[in-house]
Amino acid sequence: MSAITVQLADYKVNTKPTWCPGCGDYAVLTGVTRALVGAGKKPEDVAVVSGIGCSSNLPHFLKAYGIHSLHGRALPVATGIKLANPDLTVIATGGDGDGYGIGVGHFLHAMRRNLDITYVVMNNEIYGLTTGQTSPTSLIGHKTKSTPFGNIENPINPVGLALMAGASFVARGFSGDAKGLAELIQKGVEHKGFSFIDVQSPCVTYNKLNTYDWFRERVYNLQEKGHDKEDFSAAVQRAIEWPTVGPEDKVPVGIFYQTQKPTYEEGERAYQVGNPVKRKLGVTAEQRTALMADLY
Amino acid sequence: MVRTEVSIRIGGAAGDGVASTGEIFGKTLSRSGQHVYAYNSYQSVIRGGHVWFQIRGGKDPVLYVGQHADILIALNKQTVDVHAPLLTAGGRIIFDPSKVKVTEADVPKGVILCPMPLYELAKEFSPNPIMANTVAVGAAMSFIKAPVEKFKSVLEDQFGHKKADVVDANLKAAQAGINYATEKWGPMDFGLPYADKKRIFLTGNQAIALGAMAGGCHFYSFYPMTPATSVGQFLADHGPDMGIVVKQCEDEIAVINMAIGAGYAGTRAMCATSGGGFALMVEAMGMAGITETPLVVMVSQRSGPSTGLPTKTEQGDLNMVMGAGQGDYPRIVIAPRTVPEAYEATIRALNLAEKWQTPVLVLSDLLLSEHFETSEEFPMERATLERGVWWDGNGPGLRYKLTPSGVSPRIIPGTANGAFIAGSDEHDEDSTLVSDVRAGLPDAIEVRKKQMDKRMHKLEGAKKDLHMPERVGPANAPVTLVSWGSTHGAVREAMATLKKEGVEVASIEFTDLYPLDWGKLKEMLQKERFTLMIEGNYTGQLERLLRAETGWFPSDTLHKYDGEPFWPEDIVAKVHAVLKMAPKKEVVH
Numbered sequence: 017m018s019a020i021t022v023q024l025a026d027y028k029v030n031t032k033p034t035w036c037p038g039c040g041d042y043a044v045l046t047g048v049t050r051a052l053v054g055a056g057k058k059p060e061d062v063a064v065v066s067g068i069g070c071s072s073n074l075p076h077f078l079k080a081y082g083i084h085s086l087h088g089r090a091l092p093v094a095t096g097i098k099l100a101n102p103d104l105t106v107i108a109t110g111g112d113g114d115g116y117g118i119g120v121g122h123f124l125h126a127m128r129r130n131l132d133i134t135y136v137v138m139n140n141e142i143y144g145l146t147t148g149q150t151s152p153t154s155l156i157g158h159k160t161k162s163t164p165f166g167n168i169e170n171p172i173n174p175v176g177l178a179l180m181a182g183a184s185f186v187a188r189g190f191s192g193d194a195k196g197l198a199e200l201i202q203k204g205v206e207h208k209g210f211s212f213i214d215v216q217s218p219c220v221t222y223n224k225l226n227t228y229d230w231f232r233e234r235v236y237n238l239q240e241k242g243h244d245k246e247d248f249s250a251a252v253q254r255a256i257e258w259p260t261v262g263p264e265d266k267v268p269v270g271i272f273y274q275t276q277k278p279t280y281e282e283g284e285r286a287y288q289v290g291n292p293v294k295r296k297l298g299v300t301a302e303q304r305t306a307l308m309a310d311l312y
Numbered sequence: 313m314v315r316t317e318v319s320i321r322i323g324g325a326a327g328d329g330v331a332s333t334g335e336i337f338g339k340t341l342s343r344s345g346q347h348v349y350a351y352n353s354y355q356s357v358i359r360g361g362h363v364w365f366q367i368r369g370g371k372d373p374v375l376y377v378g379q380h381a382d383i384l385i386a387l388n389k390q391t392v393d394v395h396a397p398l399l400t401a402g403g404r405i406i407f408d409p410s411k412v413k414v415t416e417a418d419v420p421k422g423v424i425l426c427p428m429p430l431y432e433l434a435k436e437f438s439p440n441p442i443m444a445n446t447v448a449v450g451a452a453m454s455f456i457k458a459p460v461e462k463f464k465s466v467l468e469d470q471f472g473h474k475k476a477d478v479v480d481a482n483l484k485a486a487q488a489g490i491n492y493a494t495e496k497w498g499p500m501d502f503g504l505p506y507a508d509k510k511r512i513f514l515t516g517n518q519a520i521a522l523g524a525m526a527g528g529c530h531f532y533s534f535y536p537m538t539p540a541t542s543v544g545q546f547l548a549d550h551g552p553d554m555g556i557v558v559k560q561c562e563d564e565i566a567v568i569n570m571a572i573g574a575g576y577a578g579t580r581a582m583c584a585t586s587g588g589g590f591a592l593m594v595e596a597m598g599m600a601g602i603t604e605t606p607l608v609v610m611v612s613q614r615s616g617p618s619t620g621l622p623t624k625t626e627q628g629d630l631n632m633v634m635g636a637g638q639g640d641y642p643r644i645v646i647a648p649r650t651v652p653e654a655y656e657a658t659i660r661a662l663n664l665a666e667k668w669q670t671p672v673l674v675l676s677d678l679l680l681s682e683h684f685e686t687s688e689e690f691p692m693e694r695a696t697l698e699r700g701v702w703w704d705g706n707g708p709g710l711r712y713k714l715t716p717s718g719v720s721p722r723i724i725p726g727t728a729n730g731a732f733i734a735g736s737d738e739h740d741e742d743s744t745l746v747s748d749v750r751a752g753l754p755d756a757i758e759v760r761k762k763q764m765d766k767r768m769h770k771l772e773g774a775k776k777d778l779h780m781p782e783r784v785g786p787a788n789a790p791v792t793l794v795s796w797g798s799t800h801g802a803v804r805e806a807m808a809t810l811k812k813e814g815v816e817v818a819s820i821e822f823t824d825l826y827p828l829d830w831g832k833l834k835e836m837l838q839k840e841r842f843t844l845m846i847e848g849n850y851t852g853q854l855e856r857l858l859r860a861e862t863g864w865f866p867s868d869t870l871h872k873y874d875g876e877p878f879w880p881e882d883i884v885a886k887v888h889a890v891l892k893m894a895p896k897k898e899v900v901h
Contacts, residue, residue: 031744031745034748034749059731060725060726060727060728060729060730060731061725061726062725063577063725064733065573068736073745073748075733076733076735076744076745079731080731080733081724081725081726081730081731081732081733082733082734083572083573083576083603083733083734083735083736084733084734084735084736084737084745085569085572085599085736086569086595086596086599086736089565089566089569089596092561092565092566092567092569092570092573093569093570093572093573093576094573095566095570095573096531096533096569096570096571096572096573096574096575096576096577096581097573097574097576097577097725098573099531099557099559099570099573099574100530100531100557100573100574100575100577100578100579100581101577101578101579101725101726103726104577104725104726121562121563121566122562122565122566124562125561125562125566284552284557285552285553286530286551286552286554286555286556286557286558287555288555289553289554289555290555292530292531292555292556292557292574292579293530293577293578293579293724293726295530295555297527297528297530297580297697297699298526298528298692298693298695298697299525299526299554299692299693299695300693301693303525303554303692303693304526304689304690304691304692304693307522307525307550307692308512308689308690309469310550311512311513311514311518312343312469312510312511312512312513
């Protein structure tokens with residue numbers, strides 16, 4: 017914890033969010049900010065990285081470093097920042113199209129690496145910024161602009177993927193519970209290793225199926241139901257309740273799984289020499305001599 | 313006449329140990345004070361097929377690998393079929409008759425067959441049949457009287473003291489080859505001036521990796537792709553203990569995006585790939601451009617299109633590199649000619665990327681990346697590093713501040729009061745978006761234009777940092793060869809050959825391709841009487857770039873796109889043809 021107390025005001029910027037009134041992403045913005053303050057992180061030591069989509073505008077609405085990058089590429093960009101300067105707190109944010117569609121390859125690989133970064137996905141089961149097409153998490157039968165007769169593809173189960181890919185913190189939040197969401201994100205930020213948080217963040221404009229009310233009727237809190245977050249098998253059982261095999265009448269939220277295992281940073285030899293950003297550039301005469309001897 | 317230069321070829325199937333045997337032989341010659349150039353010809357196969365390693369070495373610097381052979385080590389019959397016709401008069405073929413059937417009828421007249429029981433001799437020292445290669449190398453060494461102690465020192469360094477038995481077995485096998493060959497055939501008429509010289513013997517990719525180290529690159533990402541992979545492998549071996557993060561990624565999209573993240577964070581970041589991988593990086597190139605993030609991308613070209621010829625060379629990716637990305641952003645492209653220049657170019661690229669806060673491309677090709685060359689040691693600890701303009705912490709930290717040079721003071725995470733979001737969207741000086749609720753409104757139209765002008769204006773400054781092409785040869789030459797990148801070696805050898813024939817041609821060689829002082833360049837090119845543009849691609853990609861930028865076009869062209877490097881013979885033949893046709897008077901462009 018920093019000696020100087022960090023306050024919410026430290027993260028304030030003049031730019032107002034451009035999301036539709038009622039959008040679930042407001043709660044995520046508040047949640048991320050509160051989590052950073054709660055974890056005692058100073059804005060200058062934080063990088064928030066996003067891809068492209070409505071939710072990916074998030075980094076502009078708080079005071080921190082970061083990159084509003086390309087569609088689907090938030091995780092590799094965030095990974096590069098973290099690898100270059102492991103002292104930074106790095107948060108990647110984006111939507112379901114960004115993370116589970118175009119960026120799903122990076123999603124899996126980032127989780128198996130177990131870098132100490134936090135990935136918050138604002139999942140609304142729809143492509144919002146392009147005005148309402150089907151997404152990788154749209155449910156079967158969902159009528160969207162690109163599936164006017166109903167979606168016929170199975171939705172991705174992001175929590176299940178995260179468990180299989182080796183994420184060491186796997187959770188789901190709900191924008192209808194801003195306080196719980198902020199606490200969840202803070203736990204993710206404080207977790208040492210890759211933290212994945214799928215947030216059900218309703219799109220009030222283009223998704224008339226998965227609304228706040230739809231979720232409120234279905235969400236239940238894993239921890240309140242006595243789920244043991246250290247039990248991997250139980251986590252898998254809970255993960256497939258929705259949206260893979262369950263009857264779509266229950267949406268578990270909370271921490272599915274949390275474990276401590278070696279992070280990528282702990283295994284990276286280069287850090288024994290120093291932080292790549294802070295270390296002096298160039299090679300020494302001794303290093304040159306050794307390299308030349310190898311090529312002689 | 314005693315010859316002071318030798319060409320040696322070793323041929324066999326993939327898996328026969330041809331490349332490693334060739335590398336050890338090449339190193340031995342290099343340590344014996346010879347200038348050596350070596351090229352590994354291989355195929356996209358792990359076992360089988362036909363691979364061969366060519367070595368050319370001698371007293372004077374060698375700039376290409378040679379299209380003939382004085383000594384051929386044939387590990388299979390195909391080697392004889394393919395390479396025997398290239399043997400010089402008095403040349404020798406080393407082979408084991410129990411495995412390779414060769415008769416006088418299979419080889420040109422004057423070529424000497426040297427059948428040896430390679431496998432039988434090797435068996436005594438190792439059960440591994442590859443030891444037969446060492447026996448053959450011993451025989452070849454005896455033909456050129458190469459110093460055995462240098463061979464020994466190469467082996468010792470290669471296998472280390474832990475594997476003293478391997479070194480010992482190899483030495484004994486080589487000695488067996490030497491003894492057998494000396495007794496049967498004796499030495500050839502070579503008089504290579506052996507000496508103790510401490511030069512390095514390395515590939516272009518190793519030079520690029522050394523340039524990355526000396527240039528302060530602390531982050532390198534890659535995805536394996538021939539012929540760029542060996543940069544990453546060299547850095548993976550040596551980088552981590554020097555504090556360099558080396559990251560193999562899930563794909564080239566991740567490769568470049570990670571490098572951009574690392575560059576944004578404030579370290580010098582670089583990645584490398586070949587054409588196919590670069591095709592995947594194209595979108596992110598523009599992001600580096602608009603976020604003004606320093607980035608170095610090395611593209612080692614191989615024969616395209618698509619998978620093309622993965623193990624063969626070409627200069628076919630300049631168009632892609634120049635056109636990479638939607639919209640316009642400033643980019644810098646440099647194409648080193650030689651192994652030492654590849655080292656220097658990488659350092660320069662890392663400097664230019666930070667100075668101009670924009671992506672810099674180092675364009676190599678399979679020939680440059682993978683051929684071995686003797687070089688003087690690199691003074692790595694003395695590399696000059698320029699880090700560009702940084703924010704001093706005073707006033708508002710406007711990351712995209714409008715400045716006369718187009719470069720805004722850089723701010724990196726961790727800096728107090730400087731927080732900003734680098735946007736792939738268009739943005740204002742303070743990094744706020746203008747793409748969503750402001751786009752198209754009068755003030756945002758202004759901002760957009762000013763930010764575009766600011767970024768693109770960097771090209772004006774950058775062109776002063778780039779090198780104009782080097783011109784060598786007499787003024788008023790009847791023909792001036794114009795080339796870029798690794799074609800340099802074949803061009804220089806062709807010039808030497810032509811000079812011997814009494815024709816002195818000139819050469820204009822590009823190392824830096826974009827941006828240049830186009831006016832000055834046009835003046836330079838138009839002075840030439842007859843220009844022959846030599847490019848390793850079908851469409852003349854640099855020619856098209858030069859025409860677009862200067863209006864200049866060459867008198868004639870020579871294009872090669874068969875997968876093989878340019879040979880001096882190709883150029884000499886073309887010059888012969890041209891000189892018969894060339895008008896006597898000055899050519900009017």
